[in-house]
Amino acid sequence: MSAASARPAVLRIQSDAAHRRRKQVGIGTVYALLIAGSLMFMLPLIIMVATSFKSFNEINSYPPTFLPKEWFPNNYPDAWTYQNTNFPRWTANTLLIVAATLPGVVITSSLCAYGFARLKFPGRRLWFLLVLASIMLPPQVTLIPLYILFFRLGWLNTFLPLIVPAWFGGGALNIFLLRQFYMQIPRELDEAAIIDGANHLTIWWRIYVPLSRPALVSVALLTVLGIWNDFFGPLIYLTSPDNYTLALGLNMFQGLFLTRTDYIMAISTLMVLPMVIMFLLAQRYIVQGFVTSGLK
């Protein structure tokens, strides 16, 4: 936050937007709404966890139960060691893809967003429109040519189709999102820095990256979540079970005549845990951001 001291008071960011406005509503109402909303939004997850503790017979009975009649924790070890699965390995694969993809997404989308938000050059609008256009064509019809492209590159059944493209801008949505945030940062800042002799790379790194932390953290969170639960990418590109990801591995429980819903829910619950922890940690980080600025 080296730029923090240089910025004018009006730019103090990461403040609590609606805080004062809502004060008169009363903290009790806020908590009531938060708790009611939390219960509603937790409902799918509660059902998932509850189902993961039901016996196979209980799942296959009518009418379905909400909470297990009898708690059946054996689903967890049974699912983890199901035939032809290798969940430790698939966890490692998934983590590897996350680790190899995340820096690419955050760095390159932020760089591109800076270019689109702050630099004037011929073709800027056209390229920005092309970036957006890339997500307007339904992906079902580009799937086969893209697959053939990766086939020709010899990348099938490797993680490369899932990792490498992320290093080329990190996705249109992320570029667009960060561009919006960067356009919001007052220009007086970079102009002052340019007078001081800073180049654009310095301005980007010293001013824009720190000031857009909530947006960057959001991009990172959504990227990790996207990879963690990505099903269609691995489905098409990874064929050998050694290379499966967790989301793909979940499908091993869907058989021809028999779907092991109990196991799907158990592994899903295990998959959700790290994501919940990540969200909790990241939220604390963002919340802390504006709490400290509030002390200034």
Place this chain on the structure above:
Amino acid sequence: MLKLKVLVVLILTFALMAIGAANAQEVTEIRFGTINDPAVERVNQLLVENFQALHPEIEVKVEYIPGADLVTTYTTQAAAGTLPDVIWLADLFVVPFAQGNIVYDMQPLAEGDTNFDLSDIYDNLLGLSRVNGEGLYMIPSSYDVVTMYYNKTMFETAGAPLPTPEWTWVDYTAACKTILDVTGNYCFANGGGLPTFEWWAWVVPFVAGHGGSLLAEDGTTVTLNSPETLAGFQAYVDMWTKDGIAQPLDFDAGGNCFVVGKCATAFFIPGLMSALRALEPQPFEWDVQVVPSHPQGKFTGMGTYGYAVSANAQNPELAWEFVKHLASADAQLAIASNYAGTPLLRSLREDPGITDLAAPPENITAFIENGENGILPTAFPGECGSLYAGQISQEIKDALEAAILGVSSVEDAMNMANENIQACLSS
């Protein structure tokens, strides 16, 4: 300048796309694409073991295809030519894959193989592996004819008579009405399978059973609205609209209606046995019986999966060695012992490996006795689709849904479908 840039962009793209092409190698491995299902796993192992015993020098690489969205994976691999040498296949893929030269015609290999007896496999079932009766594009896995499963406990609780081989659909309906009145449960499960590929296997037998057909014998005139065909559709739709014994289309039992014990019967292929037997302890008593008779006799559907040699196979003879073992007594009895199917070989008809299997089902031979009632999906000419996919299946399914929901009469709905399909066939 921008135009120039775009041009450079295009050239670069194509240059990259052109990089590298798969180069042929000596066969040192064989890729085997299959699905992960406990019921099928033993068969997979048998095929691999048998092949390894014959060819220890060749490595077998097993690739599991995730069950969900199998179609997308397969078609993409087919388009790019990256399918494994030996592939898992289902009936609905046979015709499009054969016509697109994705799978190999094994007929010459089967005929030239002195250790393989094609005539031992039931004819009607083999029809699912052929295109208009020609070629052999898949070795089916089991004698997968749709047979009646029934919840014995529910029948007895309701005081309804148990199904017999002599049953007609009139007897069936009467028993089901008793069950509905006493227990509030439905009879005909699966909502007619409308969202599935196999919907025809429930409906078309009703049409045939009333003397109707979807297509006239000339092979070009659609006969969805002939009096006999309409009578068949009407009898089918009556299970919802008149008698209320079929699982309503909007009734979600949270699983298979029969398996969860909310529907008294299910019409399904033998593989459902493995799902039912996975319930420990068994929540209700159940058994199987041959399908009831229509006015014109007994008719039912068929639907199976199997294995095929893909056109990518570097050495089709080698792949054939692998695939053909599926139709061996060894593999067939293994499938049966897992309750994943019943033998497709006539020579195993009375084999203790099937007749002596532990109950349930008590009456497992009903699957085989019922076998000859299995009919093939009507084959339509031209580019309008089939009963599995495309406009033809779409039109008939939509008409059936409208009739079952009471949005339209059977006659009106089928008149419209008939007109639309005929228009497509004639264009």
Place this chain on the structure above:
Amino acid sequence: MTDLAIHPAPHNRKRNPLFWRNTLEGYLFILPVVLGLVIWTFGPMLASAYYSLTDYKIVGEPQFIGFDNYVELFTRDRLFAQSLSVTLRYAVMYMVIGQIVSLLIALLLTQRVRGLGIFRTFFYLPIIVPYVASALLWRYLFNKEYGPINAVLQTIGLPAINWLGSPESALFSMVIMSVWTGAVTTIIYVAGLQQVPEELYDAAKIDGANGQQRFFAVTIPMLSPTIFFNVVTGFIGAFQFFVPAFIMTEGGPVKSTYFYNLNLYEKAFKWLEMGYASAMAWVIFVVIMALTLLIFRSSPLWVYYDGETQS
């Protein structure tokens, strides 16, 4: 001089020595995405444009047939209009309800209270659930006979609703589900709200603005770039929405949830009519592009960028 570097006046831009430097710098910054588009995106897009002019059955070679697919689409395909109408109705409902609900939730989640991080995580939970599990969960939630939603409705004396089973309510159920799992939009609104300078509220307060006035005079304008993002991407997403319908309703009942992209998916991978599906894709591409351009054109009227205030 510095000012010129950022805003070169049009008449002297070619003579300005900084023009070429700025151009070079600009392209260096966006180089990753330019390369990305060139390598991964344009080729497949062009290929699909070509497929749209062919009879391409996936298994087998594409046969060039000119504009036949487009003609068929506009003149003979009754499902084309049907599915486009489903998607349009969904998009409008989702945009109105989804944006308002997400914004309200984001406001709630930026209140300064203890345990906010935990509450936020709770609100985001529905999108964390893996895809395979979610279909089963949502069908259970919406179930007519035993679903928790209907249980709540009946407890408070309301009639049970046949959510996914009736053609009247199935599409709206999809909207509810999308809003329920709309945490991505909420997360972005939260990030946007964090970015609103606190001092602006103080200034407005000194000027005597009440809560409502501050919301419309400060929050909305300062949040407008974020709203703009969510509206544009929301539309793009809504027009391509189909996976939940694919796994939960298969487009039914009576085609009431037969989304445009579900139709397209079925044409491509079930009917194996990839050429026809590609034509469908380019039609929806043009619709989305036109709409996006329209929103972009309107943006000077309502999107306020703090960074562009100097002139």
